[in-house]
Amino acid sequence: MPRNIRSRLGAALLALALLPALASCAEDDEASASAAELADVPIPEDVDPDTTLTIGAPESEVALKLSGLVDELPFRVEWANLSGGPECSEAFRAGSLDVCSAAEIPAIHARWTDLDTRLVAAVFREDPIANPLYEIGVAPGADIETLEDLRGKRIAFSPGQAQGTLVLRVLQEAGLTPEDVELVEMPSTGDVYPTALGSGQVDAAPIAGVNIRRYTDRYGSEGATTIAHGLRDDPTHLWVPATAVEDPEKAAAIREFIELWALAEVWVDEHPDEWIEGWYIEDQGLSRDDGEYLVEQAGRSDLPADWSDAIERHQQTIDLLAEETGNEPFDAEELYDRRFESVAADALGGAS
Structure with a gap:
Protein backbone atom coordinates (compact mmCIF):
# COMPACT_ATOMS: atom_id res chain seq x y z
CA MET A 1 0.00 0.00 0.00
CA PRO A 2 1.26 3.53 -0.72
CA ARG A 3 2.59 5.46 2.21
CA ASN A 4 4.15 8.80 2.96
CA ILE A 5 7.83 9.20 2.04
CA ARG A 6 9.04 10.01 5.49
CA SER A 7 7.58 6.89 7.03
CA ARG A 8 8.51 4.46 4.24
CA LEU A 9 11.91 5.79 3.21
CA GLY A 10 12.95 6.56 6.77
CA ALA A 11 11.89 3.13 7.98
CA ALA A 12 13.67 1.36 5.16
CA LEU A 13 16.97 3.10 5.66
CA LEU A 14 16.86 3.08 9.44
CA ALA A 15 16.25 -0.66 9.32
CA LEU A 16 19.35 -1.04 7.17
CA ALA A 17 21.30 1.16 9.52
CA LEU A 18 20.12 -0.34 12.79
CA LEU A 19 22.98 -2.67 13.62
CA PRO A 20 25.88 -0.75 12.06
CA ALA A 21 24.59 2.55 13.45
CA LEU A 22 25.41 1.30 16.92
CA ALA A 23 29.00 2.24 16.15
CA SER A 24 30.01 5.26 18.20
CA CYS A 25 30.63 8.75 16.86
CA ALA A 26 34.22 8.35 18.00
CA GLU A 27 34.62 5.39 15.66
CA ASP A 28 33.22 7.44 12.77
CA ASP A 29 35.68 10.25 13.53
CA GLU A 30 38.52 7.77 13.57
CA ALA A 31 37.50 6.42 10.16
CA SER A 32 37.42 9.93 8.73
CA ALA A 33 40.85 10.70 10.13
CA SER A 34 42.21 7.54 8.56
CA ALA A 35 40.76 8.56 5.22
CA ALA A 36 42.43 11.95 5.44
CA GLU A 37 45.75 10.38 6.34
CA LEU A 38 45.48 7.95 3.42
CA ALA A 39 45.40 10.85 0.97
CA ASP A 40 49.10 11.47 1.62
CA VAL A 41 50.17 7.84 1.29
CA PRO A 42 51.89 7.26 -2.08
CA ILE A 43 50.72 4.40 -4.26
CA PRO A 44 53.58 2.08 -5.30
CA GLU A 45 54.80 2.66 -8.84
CA ASP A 46 55.06 -1.03 -9.67
CA VAL A 47 52.43 -3.75 -9.39
CA ASP A 48 53.20 -7.13 -7.93
CA PRO A 49 52.04 -9.60 -10.62
CA ASP A 50 50.93 -11.98 -7.85
CA THR A 51 48.39 -9.44 -6.55
CA THR A 52 44.79 -10.55 -7.08
CA LEU A 53 41.77 -8.27 -7.41
CA THR A 54 38.24 -9.59 -7.34
CA ILE A 55 36.23 -7.29 -9.60
CA GLY A 56 32.47 -7.04 -9.99
CA ALA A 57 31.95 -5.02 -13.16
CA PRO A 58 30.40 -7.27 -15.83
CA GLU A 59 30.08 -4.54 -18.46
CA SER A 60 33.71 -3.52 -18.05
CA GLU A 61 34.79 -7.16 -18.10
CA VAL A 62 33.16 -7.63 -21.50
CA ALA A 63 34.61 -4.35 -22.81
CA LEU A 64 38.11 -5.33 -21.71
CA LYS A 65 37.79 -8.76 -23.33
CA LEU A 66 36.29 -7.49 -26.58
CA SER A 67 38.97 -4.81 -26.90
CA GLY A 68 41.82 -7.16 -26.00
CA LEU A 69 42.86 -4.84 -23.18
CA VAL A 70 42.25 -7.59 -20.64
CA ASP A 71 45.55 -9.14 -21.76
CA GLU A 72 47.39 -6.05 -20.52
CA LEU A 73 46.32 -6.38 -16.89
CA PRO A 74 49.60 -6.78 -14.94
CA PHE A 75 48.04 -8.68 -12.03
CA ARG A 76 45.60 -11.49 -11.40
CA VAL A 77 41.85 -10.91 -11.75
CA GLU A 78 38.92 -12.92 -10.51
CA TRP A 79 35.74 -11.67 -12.15
CA ALA A 80 32.57 -11.62 -10.05
CA ASN A 81 29.21 -11.60 -11.82
CA LEU A 82 27.70 -8.84 -9.73
CA SER A 83 27.42 -5.08 -9.71
CA GLY A 84 25.34 -2.37 -8.10
CA GLY A 85 24.87 -1.30 -4.52
CA PRO A 86 23.19 -4.13 -2.60
CA GLU A 87 25.24 -6.97 -4.10
CA CYS A 88 28.54 -5.13 -3.83
CA SER A 89 27.88 -3.89 -0.29
CA GLU A 90 27.23 -7.43 0.85
CA ALA A 91 30.39 -8.68 -0.86
CA PHE A 92 32.45 -5.83 0.60
CA ARG A 93 31.25 -6.72 4.10
CA ALA A 94 32.17 -10.35 3.49
CA GLY A 95 35.66 -9.36 2.31
CA SER A 96 35.10 -11.13 -1.01
CA LEU A 97 35.19 -8.18 -3.44
CA ASP A 98 37.79 -5.50 -4.19
CA VAL A 99 36.23 -3.41 -6.96
CA CYS A 100 32.64 -2.83 -8.06
CA SER A 101 30.81 -0.72 -10.61
CA ALA A 102 28.01 1.34 -9.06
CA ALA A 103 26.16 4.64 -9.27
CA GLU A 104 26.42 7.40 -6.65
CA ILE A 105 23.79 6.22 -4.16
CA PRO A 106 25.39 3.01 -2.79
CA ALA A 107 28.42 4.82 -1.39
CA ILE A 108 26.14 7.18 0.53
CA HIS A 109 24.17 4.36 2.13
CA ALA A 110 27.40 2.50 2.87
CA ARG A 111 28.56 5.52 4.85
CA TRP A 112 25.29 5.54 6.79
CA THR A 113 25.55 1.84 7.57
CA ASP A 114 29.16 2.01 8.79
CA LEU A 115 30.66 0.38 5.70
CA ASP A 116 33.90 2.20 4.90
CA THR A 117 34.28 2.54 1.12
CA ARG A 118 35.91 4.81 -1.47
CA LEU A 119 35.17 5.91 -5.02
CA VAL A 120 38.27 5.60 -7.20
CA ALA A 121 37.01 6.40 -10.71
CA ALA A 122 34.13 8.25 -12.30
CA VAL A 123 32.58 8.24 -15.76
CA PHE A 124 29.72 10.41 -16.97
CA ARG A 125 27.85 10.97 -20.22
CA GLU A 126 29.34 13.66 -22.44
CA ASP A 127 25.92 15.31 -22.87
CA PRO A 128 23.92 14.08 -19.85
CA ILE A 129 20.85 16.25 -20.42
CA ALA A 130 20.46 15.25 -24.07
CA ASN A 131 21.35 11.63 -23.23
CA PRO A 132 19.78 10.84 -19.85
CA LEU A 133 19.67 7.38 -18.34
CA ALA A 228 12.30 14.58 -19.75
CA HIS A 229 13.36 15.41 -16.21
CA GLY A 230 16.19 17.75 -17.24
CA LEU A 231 18.58 16.61 -14.50
CA ARG A 232 21.93 14.83 -14.53
CA ASP A 233 21.35 11.17 -13.78
CA ASP A 234 24.52 9.68 -15.23
CA PRO A 235 27.24 9.09 -12.62
CA THR A 236 28.94 5.70 -12.65
CA HIS A 237 31.87 4.90 -10.39
CA LEU A 238 34.43 2.27 -9.60
CA TRP A 239 33.77 1.62 -5.94
CA VAL A 240 36.02 -0.19 -3.47
CA PRO A 241 36.14 -1.09 0.23
CA ALA A 242 38.57 1.13 2.13
CA THR A 243 40.64 -1.93 3.00
CA ALA A 244 41.48 -2.37 -0.70
CA VAL A 245 43.05 1.07 -1.10
CA GLU A 246 44.73 0.85 2.30
CA ASP A 247 46.64 -2.17 0.98
CA PRO A 248 49.57 -0.76 -1.07
CA GLU A 249 49.72 -3.71 -3.46
CA LYS A 250 46.00 -3.65 -4.13
CA ALA A 251 46.04 0.14 -4.50
CA ALA A 252 48.68 -0.19 -7.21
CA ALA A 253 46.65 -2.87 -8.97
CA ILE A 254 43.51 -0.72 -8.75
CA ARG A 255 45.37 2.15 -10.39
CA GLU A 256 46.41 -0.10 -13.27
CA PHE A 257 42.87 -1.40 -13.61
CA ILE A 258 41.48 2.14 -13.79
CA GLU A 259 43.86 2.97 -16.64
CA LEU A 260 42.70 0.02 -18.73
CA TRP A 261 39.07 0.54 -17.69
CA ALA A 262 39.30 4.09 -19.07
CA LEU A 263 40.75 2.87 -22.36
CA ALA A 264 37.96 0.29 -22.56
CA GLU A 265 35.34 3.02 -22.07
CA VAL A 266 36.75 4.88 -25.07
CA TRP A 267 36.99 1.65 -27.08
CA VAL A 268 33.26 1.11 -26.54
CA ASP A 269 32.54 4.62 -27.84
CA GLU A 270 34.66 4.03 -30.92
CA HIS A 271 33.46 0.49 -31.74
CA PRO A 272 29.66 0.60 -31.49
CA ASP A 273 29.04 -2.37 -33.80
CA GLU A 274 31.38 -4.68 -31.88
CA TRP A 275 29.90 -3.47 -28.60
CA ILE A 276 26.33 -4.06 -29.72
CA GLU A 277 27.19 -7.58 -30.85
CA GLY A 278 29.39 -8.54 -27.88
CA TRP A 279 27.53 -6.89 -25.01
CA TYR A 280 23.92 -6.18 -25.89
CA ILE A 281 23.25 -9.17 -28.15
CA GLU A 282 25.59 -11.94 -26.98
CA ASP A 283 25.84 -11.12 -23.28
CA GLN A 284 22.54 -9.38 -22.54
CA GLY A 285 20.33 -11.21 -25.00
CA LEU A 286 18.87 -8.06 -26.57
CA SER A 287 18.06 -7.52 -30.22
CA ARG A 288 20.32 -5.56 -32.55
CA ASP A 289 17.62 -2.90 -32.76
CA ASP A 290 17.66 -2.58 -28.96
CA GLY A 291 21.44 -2.39 -28.93
CA GLU A 292 21.53 0.33 -31.55
CA TYR A 293 18.94 2.30 -29.60
CA LEU A 294 20.93 2.04 -26.36
CA VAL A 295 24.20 3.06 -28.00
CA GLU A 296 22.55 6.10 -29.52
CA GLN A 297 20.88 6.95 -26.22
CA ALA A 298 24.13 6.73 -24.24
CA GLY A 299 26.27 9.05 -26.33
CA ARG A 300 29.97 9.26 -25.56
CA SER A 301 31.76 8.91 -22.22
CA ASP A 302 33.34 11.69 -20.20
CA LEU A 303 36.15 10.78 -17.76
CA PRO A 304 37.07 14.01 -15.96
CA ALA A 305 40.54 14.69 -14.59
CA ASP A 306 39.01 16.87 -11.87
CA TRP A 307 36.29 15.48 -9.61
CA SER A 308 35.32 18.80 -8.00
CA ASP A 309 32.04 19.16 -9.89
CA ALA A 310 31.15 15.52 -9.32
CA ILE A 311 31.81 15.84 -5.59
CA GLU A 312 29.71 19.01 -5.42
CA ARG A 313 26.78 17.23 -7.09
CA HIS A 314 27.29 14.25 -4.80
CA GLN A 315 27.10 16.59 -1.83
CA GLN A 316 23.73 17.87 -3.02
CA THR A 317 22.46 14.30 -3.20
CA ILE A 318 23.77 13.52 0.28
CA ASP A 319 22.08 16.60 1.72
CA LEU A 320 18.78 15.81 0.00
CA LEU A 321 18.74 12.21 1.21
CA ALA A 322 19.80 13.21 4.71
CA GLU A 323 16.92 15.65 4.94
CA GLU A 324 14.37 13.10 3.79
CA THR A 325 15.65 10.11 5.78
CA GLY A 326 16.81 11.65 9.02
CA ASN A 327 20.38 10.44 8.53
CA GLU A 328 23.28 12.74 9.34
CA PRO A 329 24.73 14.66 6.38
CA PHE A 330 28.46 14.34 5.83
CA ASP A 331 31.20 15.71 3.61
CA ALA A 332 31.12 14.05 0.17
CA GLU A 333 34.92 14.29 0.04
CA GLU A 334 35.01 11.41 2.51
CA LEU A 335 33.73 9.09 -0.21
CA TYR A 336 36.51 9.81 -2.71
CA ASP A 337 40.13 8.67 -2.79
CA ARG A 338 41.54 11.56 -4.80
CA ARG A 339 44.89 9.85 -5.24
CA PHE A 340 43.15 8.21 -8.21
CA GLU A 341 41.51 11.42 -9.47
CA SER A 342 43.43 11.93 -12.70
CA VAL A 343 44.34 8.30 -13.41
CA ALA A 344 41.63 7.71 -16.04
CA ALA A 345 42.17 11.01 -17.83
CA ASP A 346 45.95 10.57 -17.77
CA ALA A 347 45.53 7.15 -19.38
CA LEU A 348 43.72 8.90 -22.24
CA GLY A 349 46.46 11.49 -22.59
CA GLY A 350 44.76 13.97 -20.29
CA ALA A 351 42.18 14.78 -22.95
CA SER A 352 39.06 14.16 -20.89
Whole structure:
Protein backbone atom coordinates (compact mmCIF):
# COMPACT_ATOMS: atom_id res chain seq x y z
CA MET A 1 0.00 0.00 0.00
CA PRO A 2 1.26 3.53 -0.72
CA ARG A 3 2.59 5.46 2.21
CA ASN A 4 4.15 8.80 2.96
CA ILE A 5 7.83 9.20 2.04
CA ARG A 6 9.04 10.01 5.49
CA SER A 7 7.58 6.89 7.03
CA ARG A 8 8.51 4.46 4.24
CA LEU A 9 11.91 5.79 3.21
CA GLY A 10 12.95 6.56 6.77
CA ALA A 11 11.89 3.13 7.98
CA ALA A 12 13.67 1.36 5.16
CA LEU A 13 16.97 3.10 5.66
CA LEU A 14 16.86 3.08 9.44
CA ALA A 15 16.25 -0.66 9.32
CA LEU A 16 19.35 -1.04 7.17
CA ALA A 17 21.30 1.16 9.52
CA LEU A 18 20.12 -0.34 12.79
CA LEU A 19 22.98 -2.67 13.62
CA PRO A 20 25.88 -0.75 12.06
CA ALA A 21 24.59 2.55 13.45
CA LEU A 22 25.41 1.30 16.92
CA ALA A 23 29.00 2.24 16.15
CA SER A 24 30.01 5.26 18.20
CA CYS A 25 30.63 8.75 16.86
CA ALA A 26 34.22 8.35 18.00
CA GLU A 27 34.62 5.39 15.66
CA ASP A 28 33.22 7.44 12.77
CA ASP A 29 35.68 10.25 13.53
CA GLU A 30 38.52 7.77 13.57
CA ALA A 31 37.50 6.42 10.16
CA SER A 32 37.42 9.93 8.73
CA ALA A 33 40.85 10.70 10.13
CA SER A 34 42.21 7.54 8.56
CA ALA A 35 40.76 8.56 5.22
CA ALA A 36 42.43 11.95 5.44
CA GLU A 37 45.75 10.38 6.34
CA LEU A 38 45.48 7.95 3.42
CA ALA A 39 45.40 10.85 0.97
CA ASP A 40 49.10 11.47 1.62
CA VAL A 41 50.17 7.84 1.29
CA PRO A 42 51.89 7.26 -2.08
CA ILE A 43 50.72 4.40 -4.26
CA PRO A 44 53.58 2.08 -5.30
CA GLU A 45 54.80 2.66 -8.84
CA ASP A 46 55.06 -1.03 -9.67
CA VAL A 47 52.43 -3.75 -9.39
CA ASP A 48 53.20 -7.13 -7.93
CA PRO A 49 52.04 -9.60 -10.62
CA ASP A 50 50.93 -11.98 -7.85
CA THR A 51 48.39 -9.44 -6.55
CA THR A 52 44.79 -10.55 -7.08
CA LEU A 53 41.77 -8.27 -7.41
CA THR A 54 38.24 -9.59 -7.34
CA ILE A 55 36.23 -7.29 -9.60
CA GLY A 56 32.47 -7.04 -9.99
CA ALA A 57 31.95 -5.02 -13.16
CA PRO A 58 30.40 -7.27 -15.83
CA GLU A 59 30.08 -4.54 -18.46
CA SER A 60 33.71 -3.52 -18.05
CA GLU A 61 34.79 -7.16 -18.10
CA VAL A 62 33.16 -7.63 -21.50
CA ALA A 63 34.61 -4.35 -22.81
CA LEU A 64 38.11 -5.33 -21.71
CA LYS A 65 37.79 -8.76 -23.33
CA LEU A 66 36.29 -7.49 -26.58
CA SER A 67 38.97 -4.81 -26.90
CA GLY A 68 41.82 -7.16 -26.00
CA LEU A 69 42.86 -4.84 -23.18
CA VAL A 70 42.25 -7.59 -20.64
CA ASP A 71 45.55 -9.14 -21.76
CA GLU A 72 47.39 -6.05 -20.52
CA LEU A 73 46.32 -6.38 -16.89
CA PRO A 74 49.60 -6.78 -14.94
CA PHE A 75 48.04 -8.68 -12.03
CA ARG A 76 45.60 -11.49 -11.40
CA VAL A 77 41.85 -10.91 -11.75
CA GLU A 78 38.92 -12.92 -10.51
CA TRP A 79 35.74 -11.67 -12.15
CA ALA A 80 32.57 -11.62 -10.05
CA ASN A 81 29.21 -11.60 -11.82
CA LEU A 82 27.70 -8.84 -9.73
CA SER A 83 27.42 -5.08 -9.71
CA GLY A 84 25.34 -2.37 -8.10
CA GLY A 85 24.87 -1.30 -4.52
CA PRO A 86 23.19 -4.13 -2.60
CA GLU A 87 25.24 -6.97 -4.10
CA CYS A 88 28.54 -5.13 -3.83
CA SER A 89 27.88 -3.89 -0.29
CA GLU A 90 27.23 -7.43 0.85
CA ALA A 91 30.39 -8.68 -0.86
CA PHE A 92 32.45 -5.83 0.60
CA ARG A 93 31.25 -6.72 4.10
CA ALA A 94 32.17 -10.35 3.49
CA GLY A 95 35.66 -9.36 2.31
CA SER A 96 35.10 -11.13 -1.01
CA LEU A 97 35.19 -8.18 -3.44
CA ASP A 98 37.79 -5.50 -4.19
CA VAL A 99 36.23 -3.41 -6.96
CA CYS A 100 32.64 -2.83 -8.06
CA SER A 101 30.81 -0.72 -10.61
CA ALA A 102 28.01 1.34 -9.06
CA ALA A 103 26.16 4.64 -9.27
CA GLU A 104 26.42 7.40 -6.65
CA ILE A 105 23.79 6.22 -4.16
CA PRO A 106 25.39 3.01 -2.79
CA ALA A 107 28.42 4.82 -1.39
CA ILE A 108 26.14 7.18 0.53
CA HIS A 109 24.17 4.36 2.13
CA ALA A 110 27.40 2.50 2.87
CA ARG A 111 28.56 5.52 4.85
CA TRP A 112 25.29 5.54 6.79
CA THR A 113 25.55 1.84 7.57
CA ASP A 114 29.16 2.01 8.79
CA LEU A 115 30.66 0.38 5.70
CA ASP A 116 33.90 2.20 4.90
CA THR A 117 34.28 2.54 1.12
CA ARG A 118 35.91 4.81 -1.47
CA LEU A 119 35.17 5.91 -5.02
CA VAL A 120 38.27 5.60 -7.20
CA ALA A 121 37.01 6.40 -10.71
CA ALA A 122 34.13 8.25 -12.30
CA VAL A 123 32.58 8.24 -15.76
CA PHE A 124 29.72 10.41 -16.97
CA ARG A 125 27.85 10.97 -20.22
CA GLU A 126 29.34 13.66 -22.44
CA ASP A 127 25.92 15.31 -22.87
CA PRO A 128 23.92 14.08 -19.85
CA ILE A 129 20.85 16.25 -20.42
CA ALA A 130 20.46 15.25 -24.07
CA ASN A 131 21.35 11.63 -23.23
CA PRO A 132 19.78 10.84 -19.85
CA LEU A 133 19.67 7.38 -18.34
CA TYR A 134 16.05 7.85 -17.27
CA GLU A 135 12.86 9.46 -18.49
CA ILE A 136 9.67 9.89 -16.50
CA GLY A 137 7.10 7.44 -17.81
CA VAL A 138 3.54 8.79 -17.73
CA ALA A 139 0.57 6.44 -17.48
CA PRO A 140 -2.26 6.68 -20.03
CA GLY A 141 -4.75 9.31 -18.91
CA ALA A 142 -2.53 10.64 -16.10
CA ASP A 143 -2.55 14.17 -17.54
CA ILE A 144 1.13 14.89 -16.84
CA GLU A 145 2.98 17.11 -19.28
CA THR A 146 5.46 18.88 -16.99
CA LEU A 147 7.21 18.03 -13.74
CA GLU A 148 4.89 20.43 -11.91
CA ASP A 149 1.96 18.25 -13.02
CA LEU A 150 3.25 15.51 -10.69
CA ARG A 151 1.47 17.23 -7.78
CA GLY A 152 -1.07 14.86 -6.29
CA LYS A 153 -0.03 11.96 -8.53
CA ARG A 154 1.00 8.40 -7.64
CA ILE A 155 4.71 7.89 -8.34
CA ALA A 156 6.57 4.56 -8.28
CA PHE A 157 9.32 4.75 -5.67
CA SER A 158 12.23 2.50 -4.71
CA PRO A 159 13.93 3.79 -1.55
CA GLY A 160 17.69 3.35 -1.41
CA GLN A 161 18.08 3.00 -5.18
CA ALA A 162 19.07 5.45 -7.89
CA GLN A 163 15.50 5.55 -9.21
CA GLY A 164 14.17 6.52 -5.80
CA THR A 165 16.70 9.29 -5.39
CA LEU A 166 15.90 10.58 -8.88
CA VAL A 167 12.24 10.85 -7.86
CA LEU A 168 13.23 13.00 -4.86
CA ARG A 169 15.42 15.20 -7.06
CA VAL A 170 12.66 15.57 -9.65
CA LEU A 171 10.21 16.66 -6.97
CA GLN A 172 12.74 19.18 -5.66
CA GLU A 173 13.28 20.51 -9.19
CA ALA A 174 9.52 20.90 -9.63
CA GLY A 175 9.19 22.83 -6.37
CA LEU A 176 7.29 19.95 -4.77
CA THR A 177 7.83 17.98 -1.59
CA PRO A 178 7.23 14.26 -1.05
CA GLU A 179 4.08 15.24 0.84
CA ASP A 180 2.72 16.79 -2.36
CA VAL A 181 2.55 13.40 -4.09
CA GLU A 182 1.71 9.79 -3.27
CA LEU A 183 4.79 7.59 -3.37
CA VAL A 184 4.06 3.94 -4.12
CA GLU A 185 6.91 1.73 -3.00
CA MET A 186 7.80 -1.04 -5.43
CA PRO A 187 11.02 -2.60 -6.77
CA SER A 188 12.47 -1.05 -9.90
CA THR A 189 13.79 -4.26 -11.42
CA GLY A 190 12.96 -5.55 -14.89
CA ASP A 191 9.75 -4.21 -16.37
CA VAL A 192 7.98 -3.65 -13.04
CA TYR A 193 7.65 0.09 -13.55
CA PRO A 194 6.42 -0.01 -17.18
CA THR A 195 3.88 -2.67 -16.22
CA ALA A 196 2.72 -0.63 -13.23
CA LEU A 197 2.29 2.39 -15.48
CA GLY A 198 0.45 0.50 -18.18
CA SER A 199 -1.91 -1.15 -15.71
CA GLY A 200 -2.70 2.11 -13.92
CA GLN A 201 -1.11 1.22 -10.59
CA VAL A 202 0.88 4.47 -10.71
CA ASP A 203 0.70 7.70 -12.68
CA ALA A 204 4.43 8.23 -13.15
CA ALA A 205 7.70 6.31 -12.78
CA PRO A 206 11.35 6.71 -13.79
CA ILE A 207 12.15 4.23 -16.55
CA ALA A 208 15.46 3.56 -18.28
CA GLY A 209 17.13 1.85 -21.20
CA VAL A 210 15.05 -0.22 -23.59
CA ASN A 211 12.09 0.12 -21.22
CA ILE A 212 11.67 3.71 -22.43
CA ARG A 213 11.01 2.65 -25.99
CA ARG A 214 9.22 -0.58 -25.11
CA TYR A 215 6.82 1.27 -22.83
CA THR A 216 5.70 3.77 -25.44
CA ASP A 217 5.60 1.08 -28.15
CA ARG A 218 3.33 -1.09 -26.01
CA TYR A 219 1.07 1.52 -24.44
CA GLY A 220 1.46 4.54 -26.71
CA SER A 221 -1.80 3.83 -28.51
CA GLU A 222 -3.53 4.15 -25.14
CA GLY A 223 -1.92 7.50 -24.41
CA ALA A 224 1.30 6.49 -22.66
CA THR A 225 4.11 9.05 -22.93
CA THR A 226 7.41 10.00 -21.32
CA ILE A 227 8.73 13.40 -20.27
CA ALA A 228 12.30 14.58 -19.75
CA HIS A 229 13.36 15.41 -16.21
CA GLY A 230 16.19 17.75 -17.24
CA LEU A 231 18.58 16.61 -14.50
CA ARG A 232 21.93 14.83 -14.53
CA ASP A 233 21.35 11.17 -13.78
CA ASP A 234 24.52 9.68 -15.23
CA PRO A 235 27.24 9.09 -12.62
CA THR A 236 28.94 5.70 -12.65
CA HIS A 237 31.87 4.90 -10.39
CA LEU A 238 34.43 2.27 -9.60
CA TRP A 239 33.77 1.62 -5.94
CA VAL A 240 36.02 -0.19 -3.47
CA PRO A 241 36.14 -1.09 0.23
CA ALA A 242 38.57 1.13 2.13
CA THR A 243 40.64 -1.93 3.00
CA ALA A 244 41.48 -2.37 -0.70
CA VAL A 245 43.05 1.07 -1.10
CA GLU A 246 44.73 0.85 2.30
CA ASP A 247 46.64 -2.17 0.98
CA PRO A 248 49.57 -0.76 -1.07
CA GLU A 249 49.72 -3.71 -3.46
CA LYS A 250 46.00 -3.65 -4.13
CA ALA A 251 46.04 0.14 -4.50
CA ALA A 252 48.68 -0.19 -7.21
CA ALA A 253 46.65 -2.87 -8.97
CA ILE A 254 43.51 -0.72 -8.75
CA ARG A 255 45.37 2.15 -10.39
CA GLU A 256 46.41 -0.10 -13.27
CA PHE A 257 42.87 -1.40 -13.61
CA ILE A 258 41.48 2.14 -13.79
CA GLU A 259 43.86 2.97 -16.64
CA LEU A 260 42.70 0.02 -18.73
CA TRP A 261 39.07 0.54 -17.69
CA ALA A 262 39.30 4.09 -19.07
CA LEU A 263 40.75 2.87 -22.36
CA ALA A 264 37.96 0.29 -22.56
CA GLU A 265 35.34 3.02 -22.07
CA VAL A 266 36.75 4.88 -25.07
CA TRP A 267 36.99 1.65 -27.08
CA VAL A 268 33.26 1.11 -26.54
CA ASP A 269 32.54 4.62 -27.84
CA GLU A 270 34.66 4.03 -30.92
CA HIS A 271 33.46 0.49 -31.74
CA PRO A 272 29.66 0.60 -31.49
CA ASP A 273 29.04 -2.37 -33.80
CA GLU A 274 31.38 -4.68 -31.88
CA TRP A 275 29.90 -3.47 -28.60
CA ILE A 276 26.33 -4.06 -29.72
CA GLU A 277 27.19 -7.58 -30.85
CA GLY A 278 29.39 -8.54 -27.88
CA TRP A 279 27.53 -6.89 -25.01
CA TYR A 280 23.92 -6.18 -25.89
CA ILE A 281 23.25 -9.17 -28.15
CA GLU A 282 25.59 -11.94 -26.98
CA ASP A 283 25.84 -11.12 -23.28
CA GLN A 284 22.54 -9.38 -22.54
CA GLY A 285 20.33 -11.21 -25.00
CA LEU A 286 18.87 -8.06 -26.57
CA SER A 287 18.06 -7.52 -30.22
CA ARG A 288 20.32 -5.56 -32.55
CA ASP A 289 17.62 -2.90 -32.76
CA ASP A 290 17.66 -2.58 -28.96
CA GLY A 291 21.44 -2.39 -28.93
CA GLU A 292 21.53 0.33 -31.55
CA TYR A 293 18.94 2.30 -29.60
CA LEU A 294 20.93 2.04 -26.36
CA VAL A 295 24.20 3.06 -28.00
CA GLU A 296 22.55 6.10 -29.52
CA GLN A 297 20.88 6.95 -26.22
CA ALA A 298 24.13 6.73 -24.24
CA GLY A 299 26.27 9.05 -26.33
CA ARG A 300 29.97 9.26 -25.56
CA SER A 301 31.76 8.91 -22.22
CA ASP A 302 33.34 11.69 -20.20
CA LEU A 303 36.15 10.78 -17.76
CA PRO A 304 37.07 14.01 -15.96
CA ALA A 305 40.54 14.69 -14.59
CA ASP A 306 39.01 16.87 -11.87
CA TRP A 307 36.29 15.48 -9.61
CA SER A 308 35.32 18.80 -8.00
CA ASP A 309 32.04 19.16 -9.89
CA ALA A 310 31.15 15.52 -9.32
CA ILE A 311 31.81 15.84 -5.59
CA GLU A 312 29.71 19.01 -5.42
CA ARG A 313 26.78 17.23 -7.09
CA HIS A 314 27.29 14.25 -4.80
CA GLN A 315 27.10 16.59 -1.83
CA GLN A 316 23.73 17.87 -3.02
CA THR A 317 22.46 14.30 -3.20
CA ILE A 318 23.77 13.52 0.28
CA ASP A 319 22.08 16.60 1.72
CA LEU A 320 18.78 15.81 0.00
CA LEU A 321 18.74 12.21 1.21
CA ALA A 322 19.80 13.21 4.71
CA GLU A 323 16.92 15.65 4.94
CA GLU A 324 14.37 13.10 3.79
CA THR A 325 15.65 10.11 5.78
CA GLY A 326 16.81 11.65 9.02
CA ASN A 327 20.38 10.44 8.53
CA GLU A 328 23.28 12.74 9.34
CA PRO A 329 24.73 14.66 6.38
CA PHE A 330 28.46 14.34 5.83
CA ASP A 331 31.20 15.71 3.61
CA ALA A 332 31.12 14.05 0.17
CA GLU A 333 34.92 14.29 0.04
CA GLU A 334 35.01 11.41 2.51
CA LEU A 335 33.73 9.09 -0.21
CA TYR A 336 36.51 9.81 -2.71
CA ASP A 337 40.13 8.67 -2.79
CA ARG A 338 41.54 11.56 -4.80
CA ARG A 339 44.89 9.85 -5.24
CA PHE A 340 43.15 8.21 -8.21
CA GLU A 341 41.51 11.42 -9.47
CA SER A 342 43.43 11.93 -12.70
CA VAL A 343 44.34 8.30 -13.41
CA ALA A 344 41.63 7.71 -16.04
CA ALA A 345 42.17 11.01 -17.83
CA ASP A 346 45.95 10.57 -17.77
CA ALA A 347 45.53 7.15 -19.38
CA LEU A 348 43.72 8.90 -22.24
CA GLY A 349 46.46 11.49 -22.59
CA GLY A 350 44.76 13.97 -20.29
CA ALA A 351 42.18 14.78 -22.95
CA SER A 352 39.06 14.16 -20.89
